[in-house]
Amino acid sequence: MLDSTKIEHFKQKLLQEKERLELELTDIGAINSADGVDWSGTPGELEVSSEDRNELADKIEEQQTNEAIVSELETRKLAVEEALKRIEDGTYGLCKVCGKPIDEERLEANPAADTCIEHAE
Numbered sequence: 001m002l003d004s005t006k007i008e009h010f011k012q013k014l015l016q017e018k019e020r021l022e023l024e025l026t027d028i029g030a031i032n033s034a035d036g037v038d039w040s041g042t043p044g045e046l047e048v049s050s051e052d053r054n055e056l057a058d059k060i061e062e063q064q065t066n067e068a069i070v071s072e073l074e075t076r077k078l079a080v081e082e083a084l085k086r087i088e089d090g091t092y093g094l095c096k097v098c099g100k101p102i103d104e105e106r107l108e109a110n111p112a113a114d115t116c117i118e119h120a121e
């Protein structure tokens with residue numbers, strides 16, 4: 001089992017990562033719901049009347065790329081938030097499949113890990 005000092009260490013790492021992810025999401029995405037849960041890619045300045053079809057295609061492509069990144073960041077943010085919740089619940093550091101403690105090295109590399117190496121996806 002992890003002692004409270006270790007858990008605090010991983011908690012700080014998770015909080016830092018959460019903050020970083022939120023900054024990245026603010027940078028690239030737009031909050032489109034009042035509670036800030038749902039994020040989407042920003043369309044950029046889409047010049048609809050433009051005759052330059054290439055430019056329009058670029059803009060659309062840029063938006064799609066943003067959406068892909070936003071969805072990746074969202075997934076990561078969710079994993080970090082779930083890990084923080086497990087710290088509150090006292091189940092942090094345990095594999096969700098077999099319930100065994102997760103290697104500290106693994107948590108060091110990814111504090112949001114919720115499975116042991118054996119049960120990694």
Ligand SMILES: [Zn+2]
Nearest residue numbers: 095098116119
């Ligand atoms: Zn396991």
